[in-house]
Amino acid sequence: MMSRGQLQDVIRQSPPRQYRKKQYLWREGDKCSGLWLIKYGVVRTFYINATGIEQITGFYLPGEYVGIDELPGEWHRGYALVTADCAVHQLPQAQLDALMETCEVRRQVYQLMSECLYLNRVRVHQLRRLSAGEKLAGFIYDIASRSGFPGSVLKDFRLPALRCDIANYTGVAPETVTREMLKMVDAGAFLFSGKYITGLRPAVMETLTGDQLPCRSAGP
Amino acid sequence: MMSRGQLQDVIRQSPPRQYRKKQYLWREGDKCSGLWLIKYGVVRTFYINATGIEQITGFYLPGEYVGIDELPGEWHRGYALVTADCAVHQLPQAQLDALMETCEVRRQVYQLMSECLYLNRVRVHQLRRLSAGEKLAGFIYDIASRSGFPGSVLKDFRLPALRCDIANYTGVAPETVTREMLKMVDAGAFLFSGKYITGLRPAVMETLTGDQLPCRSAGP
DNA sequence: CGTCCCGTTGATCTTACTCAATAATTGTGG
DNA sequence: CCACAATTATTGAGTAAGATCAACGGGACG
CATH class of the missing domain: 2.60.120.10 (Jelly Rolls)
Incomplete structure (x- = not known):
């Protein structure tokens, strides 16, 4: 390593x-x-x-x-x-x-801020161009990616936030969070009960997230 | 100075x-x-x-x-x-x-990036919480503030963008840009013809921008 | 065991988008 | 400088996505 x-x-x-x-x-x-x-x-x-x-x-x-x-x-x-x-x-x-x-630390902090700026762009893009369903699919897929080891996507995990917090963050109504999650189940993207998501299928998620920007800048 | x-x-x-x-x-x-x-x-x-x-x-x-x-x-x-x-x-x-x-330049660049991060937050806030009219009022007021000397708001100026570019930036439809601008005229916020805005009234603008975050961080 | 918070569901309503047509402006070449 | 072409802006009518309102169900926790 x-x-x-x-x-x-x-x-x-x-x-x-x-x-x-x-x-x-x-x-x-x-x-x-x-x-x-x-x-x-x-x-x-x-x-x-x-x-x-x-x-x-x-x-x-x-x-x-x-x-x-x-x-x-x-x-x-x-x-x-x-x-x-x-x-x-x-x-x-x-x-x-x-x-x-x-010099090294300076560059790293600099890099972290730059990453943060990029993530902001991704976020602005989500808010500006995507439907509620696409925003939420993006949110869930992002959490799945960040919950496991870098480079892997967890298939079973717990959402780290309440429905109303997800709604607040993604800029939709709490009722919409539930409704769109049910649509994703219909589409075969995953199953869920409360905060627990199981059997997530990355391929399906990617069709549901629409035109998203990559959430992490590609490696070198 | x-x-x-x-x-x-x-x-x-x-x-x-x-x-x-x-x-x-x-x-x-x-x-x-x-x-x-x-x-x-x-x-x-x-x-x-x-x-x-x-x-x-x-x-x-x-x-x-x-x-x-x-x-x-x-x-x-x-x-x-x-x-x-x-x-x-x-x-x-x-x-x-x-x-x-x-050290001084480092701090300044650092400061510029930080300002940029803050502006991003303002932008996310606009996109997430505001109506089309509030977004556009915010956009126009921001341009008016940035067009004059720091600290002053220009009353007469030229919008630096096409309707469709404003629409793209603010995340609304081009038709909505025109319609909301007409509403602002009705509200007595300014007059306009093409890209030229005249007689802008900051007090009225501020009622139209809704709950915006301050566009520039307050001084010390 | 009961209470409170959270999540789900249904019905209705509003905002702003879409589509389409027309008008105005800007740019270009003669 | 003028006429024409190409962009850009305005206006109207219809529509859809998602918000809001209201009520109900269910699980966590004291």
């Missing part, structure tokens, strides 16, 4: 901290907390808009970095809420700044 | 290059070209999706940087097309990389 890179090595050295469901990694107005890496569990990020409504900006799974899009502000603009008991590594802002002196 | 920062000073030193309407600053597959700063004119960026349809990702006006969201990839993933004759400064990738050795 190849080297993970200095950044990941450093952040993994920090002792993992335990958080329980409903705790926050950070809240709006907190001093910027740097970079986080999830060991296990689920975190969702959101912000509160002018009318007091929660807007979900992402769900984060084990092995994923959280907080990149709040770099390098001085204060947090959003919230990061634990939705399944988890353990996380944290690399505080000050330490990160120090590490940024080295 | 305060110092502009090293990055801006350097990029302004490079001799401005002239481009005419319909020329490209870059195309998909080109080697990454670094950072661009518009002196005058208009540039619009887009990419072509799997089904061959153009997806507009932004319009850029004088004084604005172009290319931040394609940093620091090796090749361009999208296109940058000149839509009104313009002059631009270019800071090639190699020079930028060299400058990144200095």
Whole structure:
């Protein structure tokens, strides 16, 4: 297995901290907390808009970095809420700044932000051009891809979010989430009960996701 | 007037290059070209999706940087097309990389990417939560704000894009652009003829934009 | 065992898209 | 500078996707 890179090595050295469901990694107005890496569990990020409504900006799974899009502000603009008991590594802002002196880490952070920008483009594309069904198929397929080892797609897994959170994130009504998931079952894409999805068929999913942008930039 | 920062000073030193309407600053597959700063004119960026349809990702006006969201990839993933004759400064990738050795420039580039990430959030919010009318009011108000001196909102200006490009960017149908603009006239927000908007009233615009996120991060 | 939250289902309604036709504008070549 | 062609913009009518509203069912948890 190849080297993970200095950044990941450093952040993994920090002792993992335990958080329980409903705790926050950070809240709006907190001093910027740097970079986080999830060991296990689920975190969702959101912000509160002018009318007091929660807007979900992402769900984060084990092995994923959280907080990149709040770099390098001085204060947090959003919230990061634990939705399944988890353990996380944290690399505080000050330490990160120090590490940024080295060229390799700089490039890695730079790369992470760039990836984040690309993911945003994918997201804008989804919201702009796709039907509700395609958005949701894309969402589920993305989760399936991120839940297993890199490069593999899990066939059986648990959705890391409530229906209404999926609705919020994808920009549809909660009722539509259910209805479109039932259509996917009809199309033979998978079976489900509650949050559990089983027998997912990637080939079918790909026909249902429509014209999506690749969720991860292709490897070298 | 305060110092502009090293990055801006350097990029302004490079001799401005002239481009005419319909020329490209870059195309998909080109080697990454670094950072661009518009002196005058208009540039619009887009990419072509799997089904061959153009997806507009932004319009850029004088004084604005172009290319931040394609940093620091090796090749361009999208296109940058000149839509009104313009002059631009270019800071090639190699020079930028060299400058990144200095702490100040690093921070500035970092800051630009962060701003870009925030603008993406604003955009996702628009697409997810707002009605067609609110999206378009937001678009027009944003252009008005960016067309004048920083901090001021122009009352009379020219829209830098075709109806169908505005439609593409905001994710609505071209017919809807016209219809919603007429509604804004009824509401007393401005008058228009073709691309020219006159007598724009910021107070009215703000009632029409609904629950938008601030388009620029607030000052310190 | 009961309560509360979450998910599902059905009926209705609204927004904005689509399709089609016409008008205005811009660009071009003589 | 004018006439024609090509784009772009406007307008109207019909339609469909998805939101909203309301009610019911079911599982998790104290």
